[in-house]
Amino acid sequence: MYLIKKSDVLNIAKALSAAYQVYGPVVEKVSGQTFFEKVDDISEITLAAPIPAAPPKSVVFPQAERIMSYRYAGGNTPVEIKPDYAETPKALFGLRSCDLTGIQCLDRFFLGQEFVDDVYRHHRKKMFIVTNTCVVPFKYCFCVCTDSGPCADEGYDLNLTDIGDNFFVEAGSAQGEALCKKLNLENASEQHRSEKNACVDKSITLFEEFSTESKAWISRVMNRVTTGFAKEDVWEYVGDQCFECGACSFVCPSCSCFNIADASGGNGSCNRLRTWDSCSYEGYSRMAGGHNPRKPVEDRRNKRFFCKLSYSQSKKYLRPGCVGCGRCNWVCPGDIGLPNVVKYIRRETTSR
Amino acid sequence: MNGIKIVTIPEVATIEEIRDEIRDVKTFYLSLDNKEIDKNFKIKSGQFIMCTVFGAGEFAVSLPPSPENDRFHLTVRKVGSVTNALHELKPGGKLGIRGPFGNGFPFEEIKGKNIIYVAGGIGLIPLRSSIVHVLQHKKEFGRVLMLHGARTPDDLMYKDNLKEWQSFDGFETYITVDVAAPGWTGEVGFVHTLFDKANLPIENTVAFVCGPPVMFNTVIGELMKRGLSDDCIISTLERHMKCGVGKCQHCAIGRTLVCTDGPVYTYRQIKTLGEQI
Amino acid sequence: MNQKPGVCTFCGTGCGHFMNVAGSTVERVFPSLNHPVSQGRLCVRGWNIHELLNTAQTINRPFIKKDGRLSEASYDAAVSLLVERLRGISPAAIGFLASPRSTNEEQFLLMKLARAVFKTNNISLASEAGHRGSLNVLHGGTGMAGMLGSIQEICQAEFILVAGSDITKQNPIIGSEIHKAAQAGAKVVTIDSRRTQMAKLSTTFLHITPGALKLAVAALAKYIFQEGLIDADFIKTATKGFDAFSAVLGKLSESEISARTGIARDEFKAVAEALSRSRTAMVFFSSGISGLDEDTIGYLYNLLAMTGKIGKPGCGVNPVAGLNNLQGGYDMGCAPDLLSGFQPLADQAAVKKFSGAWGVELNTAAGAPIYDLLSKSPSSLKALVVVDHDEGFIRAAEALGKLEFVAYIGAYQNRFMDHADVVLPVGRYIEADGTFTNTDRRVQLAPKKAEPAHAVLPGWKLYTLIAEKAGVKWNYGSPSDIMDEVARLTPAYAGISYKKLASAFGIQWPCNEKHPDGTAHFDIAMAGGSITFARVSGTFDMPETSADFPYRLMIGKAQDFWHKNNLMRKTFIPMREYNATLLDYPEGYVEIAPETAKALQVRNQWQVKVVSPYGELPLAVKISEDVKSDTAYAPYFAQDMIAPLLAGHPEIVQKGEDATIPIRIEKV
Known part of the structure; x- marks a missing residue:
């Protein structure tokens, strides 16, 4: 446990920038929108900025990335194939707790199954994570319902909590501890720890009503989804409202579906691209030749919520797939962000 | 027994020979360019690979060769842009291979049982591997039957194999077409209409069923009516796949992934998946 | 900070997005949360626009047709040839087909090029019928x-x-x-x-x-x-x-x-x-x-x-x-009889204003829409300059073949290039500053986000170069200067400038002294206190069904394919989604109700023959609960395929969305 003065907190990021490419929250001026961005000028970081519009998952799992390139001139000529990914040390500075949980889900999914995803592993390998406790929740947040905030409790190297004039700094790893030592941070006392706990407790009381209301319901709805007790008509109501835009998957910190396409660059050269995909798209499960085992849109919606809210899927992540960030609610052209679907399932809503 | 598995970056293979099977379906005989890997590339029957057609993309395809003493090959129908590009290739052309992936057909577990293969059209492709393998070990099984139906005589798959199998001692083969053509002297009718004639065994029996959804559902219904239990009916599912290793999620059905948990399932399992075949 | 704001360039909604750009490649796209129109939303096209912007299938250099084949050329040679060929043809026989996807600045300069440099009023957008009809009614009334x-x-x-x-x-x-x-x-x-x-x-x-x-x-x-x-x-x-x-x-x-x-x-x-x-x-x-x-x-x-x-x-x-700058195209005067801001070419005061500003005497002889000119036989048109168009327009391929000269200007390769004598590339939307006017009159600035991947000029520079080769020097230092000229000549845009646009999410015209921040909705005061009812006909002709032709065939409604096919084909996910039906039904389809399918004894993807009093064509069956039992539906994207049915009936094409033809369906 350490302390760092508020005015000095970016020194941590500066120190990291010596060995890592630093990413952090930056506010775009005209729109006021927060992005979790590659930062070259550390002073651009606004630690207190609202939760970033897009989750930092794109750092470890980009929207579009080349994973391989090849060249083949046809016929009996040789094929040159080269993998196209590299380890770059990255530091995520000022990550919110929900987004850390998202990365933990991705870790368990990409690295913890039968096959290890090599591309993901390269992104993830050399990484330093500094989380930032949400001392004030944001409008759509409901991490208190999904056990993923407002304060991270594991998986970080350093965790920062704004306790007034200072940030309370917790080291969660040896490399976190080492950095605190290197920066000669002042030791914190038990008094400071209780101040931090008080800040977290206060934050929890500040969540919007919808999220505290959902708290008990998330686990009950998980039960209904897992056992198939969510009504057909409710799924149909949800499906009718799906605009098939893919946004919910793209902004979800734990969604990991991807598409693979070979993009021709002319002259026999080709890039194999891996891009985000969404189970809400009709073409997602359509096979060549047109047969689609998952045709009606409600089937596809159902699939997404099964993925987020069922026990069998939770086994993959060792927790629910939803991390309570609320972003799917911001971006949905229908009215079927996850908290709303929970509401529809519990109220058995089938029409307006 | 476990050989090499090519997971992320494809290995280059050369097309040695191409045979026309039926309309829009060709068989490609391949060898991996890296001889060391070629030697250690072992498959199980019922598995699949991811095949890259350079410049066009990658697709999942089931493996028809037997794991033992069979030339490595793929049989592919042209249905989309990638398989269309594949059909344009000539011998000497190059492909990329990843795999083999998937669980494969049970082999040890079914020893001593009667085996029924029911294949509709190109549904024979994924079953070929198992058929050849079981025939190589025919003595270890009870009755072995195959019923193959196709739309017309021209649509019958693997005609050379069929001829061979028809004269294979103790292999009971039945072949039928939906629509006869001039010169056709064999059976006419859907494949399940041959069940009585074949005097299907039911006790201590396993059925492998593969074919288009309509045929599949009818055949399953007929088999179960005769008393075959749903866990003795085995099929292999096809899904849209991008990675083959459980990551892209395109092939997810309910709680299972066809690429890593499948593609071989018993009908009992398929019934609980909650999706169309 | 590497987040560049922009405006989605697919449909006319004008959603706001941000892009991460590295060099000439778009790495990511994300919706603009505080954008007043889209408020954090994008559709499947918008979320995947980087796939289009990163395609390698762009036009990377000018081409000149030699011995029937396109060969690479310099801008200098290609533009000189274009000017030389157009100079040899009388203005009344030259046409300009403007694109509803170009920026306002490009539209305005193309209009200026047509009228002030080549002295023709044959300029139109392809979507002449539909949106023009809307604007006529609204302008006439209010x-x-x-x-x-x-x-x-x-x-x-x-x-x-x-x-x-x-x-x-x-x-x-x-x-x-x-x-x-x-x-x-x-x-x-x-x-x-x-x-x-x-x-x-x-x-x-x-x-x-x-x-x-x-x-x-x-x-x-x-x-x-x-x-x-x-x-x-x-x-x-x-x-x-x-x-x-x-x-x-x-x-x-x-x-x-x-x-x-x-x-x-x-x-x-x-x-x-x-x-x-x-x-x-x-x-x-x-x-x-x-x-x-x-x-x-x-x-x-x-x-x-x-x-x-x-x-x-x-x-x-x-x-x-349906298209991102269709409204802007009309606002900029890409219509035979209109100057910018719906000022009629027949209005002498307006003509005088433009003539004075441009220092040329404008030709006031009325022009005609390009499609009208092409569909006449024999056509009076001899040369055509086409900007960024979908090949769907190639339904007029035969007429194009008869022209003496065709030039194609665009960012992405398409089949139009095969018909062209000269091909001139322009940059992708991210390579220059430009404004777009969406369907609710919002003029939005999309600043330059990327360097050109190839040595390709932005549209405004290309048009300036063409004018220069034709002997007219335009002095624009940037697209901002062009917007200033638009503002001077166009009352609805009078108060709009790049400076104003840069600090906001766009301005809805009319924007002028009275409405410096733009206008959210029409106000009766703007029409002097009184609006006029539209004159309507009392006739409701509907083709009647009969025992011979018992079903009504609808055509259209798949507008999302229309005019965007060429773009969609250069992507992966939007192509997969938008061409979904096209991939399943490469030969086109006719949608019928389950009852109809039962009566005809046909199943999905079976071939049928659609027979009308004017012709017949084979299509695959697609069974759908969405059509009524006495109805059938064929989408517009099958235009090439439904052409035999429509050929004798241009009025059905004109009627667009709501057209029906009585047909019968025969099992093959």
């Missing part, structure tokens, strides 16, 4: 040639009518806004001959017989009139011409209405009442190549005028453009 309401005000509307538009597919974010209004309690009524997603999300769905849209709208107007539901005060104080309209309504027979629309009188009455009782109301209809005909739009406009739902917040007659 003096404002654009959407009367505002997307931002949809949430204020208590009643929303969606007429014959698959809006959640064509302009998904506008569809979303309507859906959200419905969730918040607005009454949403969809009138359509197919059960669209919007129909499912509506409070009331009037599932009409195909071809009966105009009659259904007229029926609503009739019941409003007959039941005394009109806003008499508004009609009296703020409108002209109601008597002529009510006279037409008086002649409509009730029994005919029900019989021909398939909708019972009580259903119409309930909707009429809801519209009348609401304090605010809007109507949405698609406007573009397959939009509605002018007469139907006239009825929609009159419907809102008679209930007093024009000129107030949360109200308006709202045509929805």
